[in-house]
Amino acid sequence: MRVFSPVLVGRDDELELIGDRLAAARDRRGDTVFVLGDAGIGKTRLVGESAQHAAEKGMVVLRGRGSAVGPAVPFRAVTEALLSLPRAGGIPLDDPDLAPYRPALGRLVPDWREHAAPGTGESVIVLAEAVLRLLAVVGRDRGCLLILDDLHDADAETLAVAEYLADNLADQPALLLATLQPGSHAAGDVSRAAVVRRAATAVTLRPLGTEHVRALAAACLGIEAGALPGPVSDRLTRDADGIPFMVEELLGDLLDRRVLVRDGSAWRLTAAPGNDVPSNVTRGVAQRATGLGPETQEVLHLAAVLGRQFPLEAVRAVLGLDERVLFGHLRAGVDAQLLVPDPAVPDWYAFRHSLIADALLAVLPAAERASLARRAADAISAAHPGLPDDWCQFVAGLRLTAGDAHAAALLLAEAGRRALATGATASAATLLERSYELADGTCADDRARILESFLQALAEAGQADRAFSVAARATWANVATLSAEPHVALHARLAWVAVVTGRWAEGAASVKTARAVLGSAPEPGLIARIDVVEAHLILNDGLGHDRAVEAERLARHAVTSAMEAGLPEVACQALQLLAMIARQRGFDEADAHLRRMLAVAEQHDLRMWQINALFRLGVNESMRTGEQVRLEQAQQAARQTGAIMLGYSIDAVFAIRAVMHAEFDVARALADRCAAATARLRNADDHQFAVLTAAAAAAHQARRQEMEFMLGEFGRLGGARTQQAPLVSGFCQATCALLEEDRQRAIDELDLAWAWEEDNPPVFFLTGRYGLRPLLAALRSATDLAEYEAVAGDAAAELRWNRQFLHLTQAVLLGRSGRHDAAASAVAEGMRAAAPYPMAGHLGLRLVAEAALADGWGDPVTWLHTAEEYFHKVDVPAVAAACRGLLRKAGITVAQRRTGHDRIPAELRKQGVTVREYQVLELLIDRHTNHDIAHRLHLSPRTVEKHVASLLAKTGHPNRVDLALYAADLH
Incomplete structure (x- = not known):
């Protein structure tokens, strides 16, 4: 008989602390509490009391637990918690704050997948952000409690979510309450690090003292502590070690053996309690199982082999039981307090405590255990061809228990690759590492393929250093042991890891090795993989313009080879690179590559590559014409698909557009939102660009101190070593200097940007090289019409932002040569190009008016009045004052600007x-x-x-x- 205490004993301090955190969460001061303690110490009971308290206060309570079933199942605890949401008051998927995250949430909960596109995957950080947003929404008005039990059994992705939530719950209406056993495991590392960062509080449950043990036992029996028989009290305090679970188990054992019986309202002993305490209650569990009969024992033993949670179909298939008989045995196990229906998964059951499964396994001979595991693996494999979903991991664990390490390694590798494809990189790395270990001594080609996937998982999980270390130790992988295909694939993977981590020399060495292994008649697919990697290596190694020619040759070859080999994703990678290179020659050519990339992606249903192509086409369209239709289409598609990372890249483009359009509040809001999100998502490139955009917004308002602060942050993030670097001088510093009427400083900054682009292939074309710099050169008579024509013929001159300044450059040169009507027409063309860009357009008027006054052409007075009015209104006093000074120089009487001038109607002004x-x-x-x-x-x-x-x-x-x-x- 299992006994339970109706009250929580000995945990008043811990309960009070959690209660305070719950109150804070209802006040939007979220937090994380880790509850640590050994098995049976009462973690679950404490959390249960806390959940009841939260529910009584009207909070939403979500609960899930980690799983010890074979290999880890990504996000199991989080998914289980979210599945409880309908019971907690509904699913707020229509809330606008969740719009971009619906597909990510749909990946966690199958019933929510209507918004998700098949085959898409999100990073763990994106999914963690989605959970954070969901908690904020469901707890918005009343607070939310998220409970993750048994975190020590959780998969790596669940741990990543827990860590992410701990770091970001401070201003959210939610409390994360997680339980875990102490020890050297990943969950312990996460909790300790969070506590050190002051992002969480750790509560360690200690064994109960003597008085509390007696109080707990008395509560179980429904009597006062003083009425507990002395021998029972002595045994419990001596043998239970202060562990509540042990107290209850030992009491239950006494009751089962009728050593302790009720006598009216009291309890009495019929015999001495004895001194033999079952080790970890093994004996008590075994005795309880024995009393259920041999058939039920067989079900329990098989279930223990399957794991703490187990599927009924596996039990049914192995033992050949019909449903009625099987459920009879399960009911017996439930009545004996050994089993419970698994609340997370239909048709699964679980042992009430992991110690029960351990106790049953302890009495099962090794040979019988292996036989049961083999039969179960065969039955599940037959019932589920290909082992879809989580069956692959489940059967891998059974094969390992059965002693078939090679089969287990192959299954774990397949499970790891599936996890990698869905973005569960940490779980993929764990599974593939275990697979790699098990494959030691087996087929070298198989092990090489496993290693290649393992290296990919490590790199995508942010463990590139470890990837190179693992590869360096793989001395067995050489030309004498491996076939060409796995050998080339392995080194191509290493080269790609080098690309994404900037290890150019190591990447080149891997490519060289791969090419040496190819032989005289290599497969087109292998050639494509190497070519596209080497093209990226060449273009990104910072060695200058001449490298782009070779990168383009390889990328073109990669497209051809990939299409021949049926590798559409490799073809898309190469076409994207070709489009980037082609922009230097012309945007029509770049768009042609992107349209082909879009066609390939659509033909092969590569949704992410479709959006990527649409996005890049939209960027080019926006830069050339100012239109944003395609960008908006790409943004909507990214949100519908759940492409969070790409979505922030698109938002960053909208932010820089807002700067150009002088919509500075919009630009700063977008940039700040992108910066915060990409910092959490560890997306370094977009984070740098968002911070740089915030600096540009300040620069284009002549807010130097704010600009310098943001540029300092950009530098601290490593932005000065990226291809964004020339924007600092050409788009930020130079513009700010012009708005301060410091023209020499602006020229110096533009020269710095020009020098950078002389040594490196330009990626951004807003650095003044093709617009503002020629205009300033014309104003100081440092260029002529021939040089202007050369710049105007460049592909970057197509961009509308550059065209506005180039038309004014032409006007200055024409006016100086006496062609006054043509100069005035060029100014009109410049103003038409500048229509979307009010700040830049008025700055252009101020600059060109100076030349027009000096050379006697155009309508400089009107231009200066217009510019002065604008810059006074937007509070850029230096330019407004310069306009007034030029007007006075032209003999125009100009009134001083006083406070209140903005109140004067435009007609009167x-x-x-x-x-x-x-x-x-x-x-x-x-x-x-x-x-x-x-x-x-x-x-x-x-x-x-x-x-x-x-x-x-x-x-x-x-x-x-x-x-x-x-x-x-x-x-």
Whole structure:
């Protein structure tokens, strides 16, 4: 008989701490609490009490647990917790805050997959962010408690989610409560690191003291502690080691053997309790199982071989039991408090505690255990051809128990590759590492293929150093032991890891080895894999423009070979690289590569590559024409597909567009959102670009201090060593200097960007090389029409942002040569190109007006008035003052700008009405006399009379009455 205490004993302090954290979570001050303790110490009971407390306070409670069933199943505990959401009050998938994350959540919970595209995968960090957003939504009004039990048995992805939540729950309405056993395991590392970072609190449950053991036993029996028979109390305090589970098990054993019986309202002993305590309750469990009969024992022993959680179909297939008989045995196990239905998965059962399964295995001979495992593996393999979903991992564990290490290695490798394909990189690395270990001494080609996948998993999991270390120790993998295909694939993989980690020399060495192994008649697919990797190596190793020619040759070869070999993804990789290279010659050619990439992706249903192609086509379209239709289509497709990483890349492009369009609030909001998300997602490239965009937004408003701060952050993130570096000088520093009227500094910054691009293939074309730099050169007579024509003929001159400045460059040169009408027409063309870019367009007017004044052409006065009005309005005083200075130089009387100028209607500002005159005009509406107005504005009556006369002259009204009526109409 199993006994339970109706109350929690000895955990008041821990319960109070968790209660405080729950209250904080309801107040949007989320936190994480790790509850540590040995098996049976009462972790589950404490968490259960906390869950009940949270539910009573109206909080949403979600609960899942780790699994010890064979190899780890990615996200099992998280998925189980999310499956409880319908019971906790509904699934808020229609909430707009979850829109980009619906596909990611759909990957965790099958019933939510209507928004997900087949075959797509998200990184662990993206899925963790999705869970974070979901907790924020479900707990928005009442708080949320997420419980992850048995974290020590959880898969690597669940641990990654737990770690991510611990780092990001501080301002969320949710508490993460996780239980784990102490020890040297990954969950322990996660909890300890989180506590050190002050991102979590650890609560360690200690064994109960003597008094609490007695109180617990008395509560189980429904009596006062003082009424507990002395011998029972002595045995429990001596043998239970303060572990609540042991207290309950030992009491249950006494009751089962009728050593302890009820006598009215009290309990008495019929014999001495004895001194033989079962080791980890093995004996008690065995005795309980024995009492259920041999057939039920056979079911329990097979179940123990299958794992703590086990599928009924495996038991049915191995033992040949019909459903009615099987459920009879299961009910017996449930009644004996040995089994429970698994709440997470239908048609699965579980042992109530891992110690029960261990106890049953301990009494099972090794040969019988192996036989049962072999029969179960055969039965499941026959029932599920190809072992889809989690069956592959499950059967791998059975093959290993049966002693077939080679078969287990191959199955674990397949499971690892499947995990890798879905983005579960940490679990993939764990599975493939175990597979690699088991394959030691087996077929070298098989082991090489496993190693290649293992290296890929390590690299994608951010463990590139370890990947190279593992490869270096694989001395068995050589030309004498391996066939060509696995040998080449292995070195191609190493080369690719080198590409993504910047290890150019190591990458080149791997490519050289791979090419040497190819032989005289290599397969096209192997050639494609090597060519596309080497092309990326060449283009990204920073050795200059001449390398791009060779990279392009290899990329073209890779496309041909990949298409012949039926490798569409490799073809897409190569076409993307070709498009990047081709932009330097012309955007039409680049778009042709991208359209082909889109066609290949559509033909082979490669959804992510389709979106990628659409995105890059949209970027080119936006830069050439200013349109954003394709970008918006790509953004929508990324959200629908759950391509979170790509979605942030698209958002970053929209942010830089907003800077160019002078929508600075929009730009900064997008940049800040991207920076925060990409930092959490560890997406370094987009994080750097988002920070650089924030710096650009400040630069284009002449906010130098803010710009310098963001550029410092960009440098700390390593941005100065990337292809984004010339944007610092050409797009940020130079623009800010011009808005400060520091033209020499702007020229120096543009020269720095130009010098960088002389040594490196340009990727961004907003650095001033093809627009702003030629204009400033023309203004200081440092260029001529021939040089202008050379720049204007470059592909980058197609971009609308550059065209606005190049038209003005042409105007300056034409005006200086006396072709005044053509110069004025060029300014008009420049203004048409500048229509989407108000700040840049008005800055261009200010610059070109200076040359027009000096050379006597165009309408510089109007241009300067227009520019002065704009820069005064947007609070860029240096440029506004420079415009006023040039107007005065042209002989135009310009009033000083005073506070309140923005209140003057545009019509009156054009007529030259001053702030003080407008104040007088407002008082005329109510027919105040000159003396009244003078008194209100602290002026002399004679000064007011002069202001009225000036207003009559400027507005053209004949008398004071008409002027007052006019003023009333303006209001």
